[in-house]
Amino acid sequence: MPQETGSQSVRAVRGSAIRDLLSVVDRPGVLSLAGGLPAPELLPTERVARAAQAALTAPAALQYGVTPGVVALREVVHARETAKLGRDAGAVLVTHGSQQALSLLAQALLDPGDVVLVEDPGYIGALQAFDTTRARVVGVPMDHDGMRVDELRSILERERVRIVHTVSNFHNPGGATLSEERRRELACLADEFGFWIIEDDPYGELRFAGSTVPPVAAFSDRVLRLSSASKIVAPSLRVGWMHGDPAVLALVERLKQGADLCGSSLTQSIAAELLADQPWLDGHVGRIRAAYAERALALHAALRETFGDRLRLTAPEGGMFLWGEFTDGTQTSARLTEAVDAGVAYVPGAAFAVQRDLGHALRVCFTTGSPEQLREAVRRLATVL
C-alpha cells in the first residue's frame, strides 16, 4: 500500500528507529540502558499539579492560544536565554517540543538537494526531520571536543550547505560537548559561508562536572537556538522553544499555523509558572543533576573496570548518555539480541550512523537506573560483549 500513498514521503521517512528502541525499554526483567527518558521518580508531579490548579482558575488555560505561545512563557524563556547569551535573545517562538522546531526549520529552510551537516553519530530526531525534506544529510565526525569543525571548510567549499545542526552540549548519542574554541570557529564559518546553525541544546542545564560553555548563539546571529522544558521539568508539557533570526522565526511561525495552529495554553501556562519559579527550579534541577551525576559516575566506573582500554568512553560531565567505542572490533549490533536475553539492553552505534561505520559503538543511558542497577547491567553486558 505505501506506493499508493505519496511516494516521496514514503521514501523519505527514515525507519521508525526511535519507536523500535523505545519498545525494548519495557521488556520485563531487562535492565535497559537503551532508553532516553528522564528519570520518572524525579518528574515533579506535585509541583505541576499545583501549577495546573493555578492555571485552571481562568478559562484562558483551556482556550485556543496564539501561535507563538503564551506570553508569560515567552517572557521567562526570553529572560533565561538572554542570561545565557549575555545579550538580548530577541523574539522567542514556543514549539511542541524541540522536535517540532527541527521539523519546521527543515520545512522553512531546506529545498530538495540542499545539504545539511550533522554530527556523526547523529541525533535521530534531527535526521528524521531533515529526511522528510529530501535534503542531503552529510555527517561530520566527532571527538571528545564535539563536532570536528576543522573538517567543515573543505565540505563548505564544495557543497551548497544550508544548515549545520549541532547538539552542542552532551550530545545525543555522542556524549561530547562542543568546545568553546570550536563554537567560535563554527560561528565564523556561518558568517563567512552564509549557512544557518541550528544549535539544539536540550541538555545544557544538566551539567554536573566541568564548566559551562557559552552557547554557539553567543558568537553569531546566524544561529537558531533550540531548547526545551522536557529534560528540566517534564516531557509531557511538550514545551520547546526557538530564538534567533526574526525573519526565520516569522516564517516558522506561519508554518506552525498550518502544522498545528497553536500549542496548549494549559501546558504552556504550567511551564511558564515553573520556569519563573527560580527557587523551585534551581532546587529541582539541582536534584536532577545530583542524581544523574551519581548514576553517570557509577555506570562510567563499572564500564571502565569491566572493559578497560577495550572500550573508549566519553567523559561523564552532564546530559543523559555515555557513548562508547570498542577498540578491539567488538560488534554491538550483532550482540544486542544476546544482550537482551542476558537481561540488558543498549543502543548499537549503527542506529545513529550517518556515514561512519559505527558497528563497534554503543549508546548507554544512565538516567533511569540506580547505581546498583547500572552496575548489575554492566555485569550482564560483560557476559556478551
Next chain:
Amino acid sequence: MPQETGSQSVRAVRGSAIRDLLSVVDRPGVLSLAGGLPAPELLPTERVARAAQAALTAPAALQYGVTPGVVALREVVHARETAKLGRDAGAVLVTHGSQQALSLLAQALLDPGDVVLVEDPGYIGALQAFDTTRARVVGVPMDHDGMRVDELRSILERERVRIVHTVSNFHNPGGATLSEERRRELACLADEFGFWIIEDDPYGELRFAGSTVPPVAAFSDRVLRLSSASKIVAPSLRVGWMHGDPAVLALVERLKQGADLCGSSLTQSIAAELLADQPWLDGHVGRIRAAYAERALALHAALRETFGDRLRLTAPEGGMFLWGEFTDGTQTSARLTEAVDAGVAYVPGAAFAVQRDLGHALRVCFTTGSPEQLREAVRRLATVL
C-alpha cells in the same frame, strides 16, 4: 529575507489569515462575530482540574508518550467512533488537534501537482495545510446540502484528484451539512476513482436541531475521518484524532514522529478521562448545545429581521457559525473597517474564497455572545451593511 529562507515554503504559505482574524477579536468595545472560539464560560475548568489531579498521581502523565497516543484515549475514541460508524472504527491515531492530522495527511498523501478538492468557501486551516505541499487546490461550490457532489464527476474525469476534503457537519465557514444522499454519492465516487476522502468533523456533536446524519466514513473505506476534543471539551488539550485506512495511518504515525515525536501524556490522559465519563460528557455537551442553540437562533432571527431577503442565511442547526450571502451585491470586505469602527466585526467571505467570488458573503460566529449582545451586534451591522 524570505528569498534566503527556502523559496518554496515562502511561496506556499497562505497569508496569515487566521491570525489576522483572531487579532480583531480582542479590540475593546467591538462586539465580534469574527472569532471562531468556543464560549469561554462553558469551558470545563473545574472538571479538567480534577482530571489533571487524578492523572498527576502517576509520573507517566509527565513522561514521553508513544507516538499514536495514550492507550486509554485511543480506546475511548475507538468506542465512540465505532458507535458513530455502526461498525469497527479500526485503529485510532491521536493528533495535536485536527490541524496536525490535516497537515500530516497532506504530507503523507500529496505530491506536487496533485489535485485536492475542497468546499468553496473553504476551511482556512485545511487550505493552509494543503498549500504547504504545492498541491493544486480546487474549490467545489456548496449549497444548503453541503458540497455540490454532482459537480465532482466532471472534475474527476479530467484531473488527477488525490483528496477530497469535506467539513461534513456544520461547515466552517459555510454552515451547511452534507446530506446523507451526497455522502453516499461521494463515497461511491471515492471507490470508483480511488481518491481519499478526508472527513473533517469537529462540530458533529454540536447539533441542536434537525437529525444526525451518518458519517461519510460509514459508506466507504477510503475515508480518513478526523475529529477532536476542542469543541466538546477544550481546545487547549490539543487532542484530535484520526481513523481510517491502516496503511495511511501507519505512514502518518511515522511522519508524526518526525513532526513532534509524541503528544502530551498529560492532556491526553485528561481527555481520556473526560471522554470516558459519559454522564458528565453528556451533560456538558448538552449545556453547550443549549447555549449555542439560543445564541444561534437569536443571531439568525436578528439578521432575518434586519436584512430580510437581502441576506441569504444558512439554517441554524449546529456548529458555531452562520454563513450569509447578500443577494443585492453588498460588498462585505470593503465595509469591514467601517463595521469595526461601528463596534462590530465579522469575517468577509473573501477570506474563505478558493475560486468563487465571495465578496458579497460573510461568516458570523454565534458562540461567544449573549443573545442580547448578538442582537446589538446586528443593530450595529445594520448601520454599515
